[in-house]
Amino acid sequence: MTEFAQSDLSQSDLSQRDLAQSDVAQPSLAQANLARDTSTRDASAQASPADDSDKPALSVRHLTKTYAHATSPVLNDVSFDVPKGKVFVVLGPSGSGKSTLLRAIAGLEPIQGGTIALHGDVIDEGKPGRLTGRSKRASALRTRIGMVFQSYDLFPNKTVLGNITLAPTLVLKRKSSDVRDEAMQLLERVHLADRANSWPHELSGGQRQRVAICRALIEHPEVLLLDEITAALDPEMVREVLDVVLELADNGQTMVLVTHEMRFAEAIADHVILLEDGSIVDSTDDPKEFFTHPQSERAKKFLGSFEYKRHDSQPASDRS
Ligand SMILES: Nc1ncnc2c1ncn2[C@@H]1O[C@H](COP(=O)(O)OP(=O)(O)O)[C@@H](O)[C@H]1O
Ligand SMILES: [Mg+2]
Numbered sequence: 001m002t003e004f005a006q007s008d009l010s011q012s013d014l015s016q017r018d019l020a021q022s023d024v025a026q027p028s029l030a031q032a033n034l035a036r037d038t039s040t041r042d043a044s045a046q047a048s049p050a051d052d053s054d055k056p057a058l059s060v061r062h063l064t065k066t067y068a069h070a071t072s073p074v075l076n077d078v079s080f081d082v083p084k085g086k087v088f089v090v091l092g093p094s095g096s097g098k099s100t101l102l103r104a105i106a107g108l109e110p111i112q113g114g115t116i117a118l119h120g121d122v123i124d125e126g127k128p129g130r131l132t133g134r135s136k137r138a139s140a141l142r143t144r145i146g147m148v149f150q151s152y153d154l155f156p157n158k159t160v161l162g163n164i165t166l167a168p169t170l171v172l173k174r175k176s177s178d179v180r181d182e183a184m185q186l187l188e189r190v191h192l193a194d195r196a197n198s199w200p201h202e203l204s205g206g207q208r209q210r211v212a213i214c215r216a217l218i219e220h221p222e223v224l225l226l227d228e229i230t231a232a233l234d235p236e237m238v239r240e241v242l243d244v245v246l247e248l249a250d251n252g253q254t255m256v257l258v259t260h261e262m263r264f265a266e267a268i269a270d271h272v273i274l275l276e277d278g279s280i281v282d283s284t285d286d287p288k289e290f291f292t293h294p295q296s297e298r299a300k301k302f303l304g305s306f307e308y309k310r311h312d313s314q315p316a317s318d319r320s
Contacts (some may be wrong), residue, residue, distance in 0.1 A: 055117070055119045055120030056081035056082055056083050056084070056117075056119075056120075057082050057083060057084040057085075057086075057118065057119060057222055057223055057254040058081070058082040058088075058105065058116070058117070058118060058222075058223045058254065058256065059080075059081045059082075059115075059116070059117040059118075059120070060078060060079055060080050060081075060105065060114070060115075060116055061079050061114050061115045061116075061117075062077050062078075062079055062113060062114035062115070062126075063075055063077070063078040063079070063101070063104065063111055063113065063114035063115075063116065063126070064076060064077060064078075064111065064112050064113030064114055064126060065097075065100055065101075065104050065109060065110075065111050065112060065113075065278075066112050067100075073112075073278055074097050074100050074278050075097050075100055075101055075104065075111075075278045076277075076278045076279045077113075077114070077279065078097075078101065078114070078275075078278070078279065078280055079114075079280075080271075080273060080280065080283070082223065082254060082256060082271070083254075083270075084119075084252075084254055085252040085253075085254055086254060086255075086270040086271065087249045087254075087255045087257065087268050087269055087270050087271075088255065088256045088257070088269070088270065088271050088272075088273070089256075089257055089258075089259065089265045089268070089269040089271070089272045089273075089287070090102075090256060090257070090258045090273055090275060091258075091259075091265065091272060091273070091274050091275070091302065092274055092275030092276055092302070093276065093302065093305070096275040096276050096277060096278065097275050097277075097278040098227070098228075098258040098275055099227050099228075099258065100278075101275070102147065102225045102227050102256065102258060103147075104116070104124075105145065105223075105225060105256065106145050106147045106225055107123070107124060107145070108147075110127070110130045111124060111125075111126045111127075112126045112127065112128050112129075112130065113126035113128065114126045118144055118145070118222055118223065119222065123144070143172065143219045143220070143221070144221060144222045144223070145221055145222065145223050145224075145225060146216030146217065146219055146221030146223070146224045146225065147216065147224075147225040147226075147227065148209070148212045148213055148216050148224070148225070148226050148227070148229050149212075149227050149229070150227055150228040150229060150231045150232055151232060153212060154200040154208055154211060154212060154215075155200070156199070156200050156201060158200075159196070159197050159198060159199055160187070160192065160195050160196050160197065160198050160199075160200070160203070160211050161180065161183055161184075161187075161196040161197060163200070163211060163215055164183040164186065164187070164211065164214050164215045164218055165179045165180055165183050165218070167215070167218075167219065168182075168218055168219065172219075179218070182218055183196075183214065183218060184196065186214040186217055186218060187211075187214060189214075189244075189247070190210040190211075190213065190214060190244050191210075191240075192207060192210055192211065192214075195207065195211075204237055205232060205233045205234065205237055206233055206234075206237030206238070206240045206241050207240075209229050209230070209233065209241045210240065210241060210244055212229075213229075213241075213244055213245075213248075217248075217253075222254060223254045223255070223256065224248070224253055224254065224255045224256075225255070225256050225257070226245065226255060226256070226257040226258065226259075227257075227258050228258050228259060228260060229241060229245075229257075229259075230242060230259070230261060231260060238261065242261065242264050245257070245264075245268065246267070246268055249268050260306075262291065262303065262306050265287070265291070266287055266288065266291040269287040270285065270287070271283070271284070271285045271287070272284050272287045272290050274296075274298060274299055274302055276298060276302075281296070281298045282294075282296045282298055282299045291303065
């Protein structure tokens with residue numbers, strides 16, 4: 001797993017032309033009917049080198065993580081399994097440890113306790129004294145775990161196609177014509193084939209995130225980790241990225257995703273956990289029930305924080 005350098009691009013780089021070419025006319029998430037039947041998902045559609053394994057695609061056991069100079073663990077005895085082809089949604093307030101959890105799974109953060117396994121193959125084991133540096137296995141993991149971050153982390157000096165083909169050709173030494181063909185197929189899938197030769201600064205935020213997803217997919221990750229990938233997008237671009245993620249789920253891609261889009265989480269999740277202060281405080285494989293009738297006080301409080309209510313009860317129309 002390689003962490004790509006973050007570009008210094010921002011949405012202020014968008015030109016009117018780029019905005020006009022993006023699919024901004026799509027319906028907002030709130031208007032969209034996101035209802036879908038997660039039980040019909042075809043797990044066998046996922047291409048994985050360990051397809052014959054009946055072990056969970058990802059198994060996290062007693063994971064404990066403490067940052068250097070911190071007095072208490074940021075992740076505390078976290079355990080869960082993600083079956084192959086399923087979508088695992090991680091919810092939790094800011095600072096609860098969601099990004100740290102994904103980075104630890106990706107081998108970008110050393111862990112001090114517990115194990116992380118892919119299809120039963122332990123890829124990381126906690127070492128109490130190791131507080132800094134990446135997992136020694138991180139480079140071996142790069143083809144097995146893909147990750148897309150919140151920020152647009154494309155290489156600014158590479159075209160869209162160059163961004164997607166760079167690692168497979170340079171690091172994995174795959175045949176460049178094969179990689180290019182596959183990259184074009186992926187770009188077709190995310191409706192960006194016509195932007196293959198564009199530069200990142202010529203794309204909208206939503207388009208850049210779709211390219212970042214292609215860059216992760218070209219390595220055929222057994223597990224794809226998505227960390228708030230729509231959080232920095234303008235609302236009209238959120239939908240185009242979430243549609244791509246929904247399609248990946250329908251094609252059996254195993255995913256762990258952190259999102260603040262609650263309706264999307266409800267539509268896509270097979271399993272939901274709620275993190276608070278680095279511990280799992282709620283966990284369910286009935287996401288519909290979790291979102292519509294949360295049982296625990298913590299879940300109620302967390303989901304309630306997404307509803308906006310005036311503190312004074314005076315309706316706006318009564319104010320003069
Ligand atoms: N590199 C770091 N060094 C020290 N503390 C960190 C680092 N990254 C995150 N933290 C702390 O760990 C906690 C969890 O952060 P994070 O995993 O980013 O939470 P979330 O993604 O849920 O908002 C926070 O208190 C944050 O300040
Ligand atoms: Mg985070």
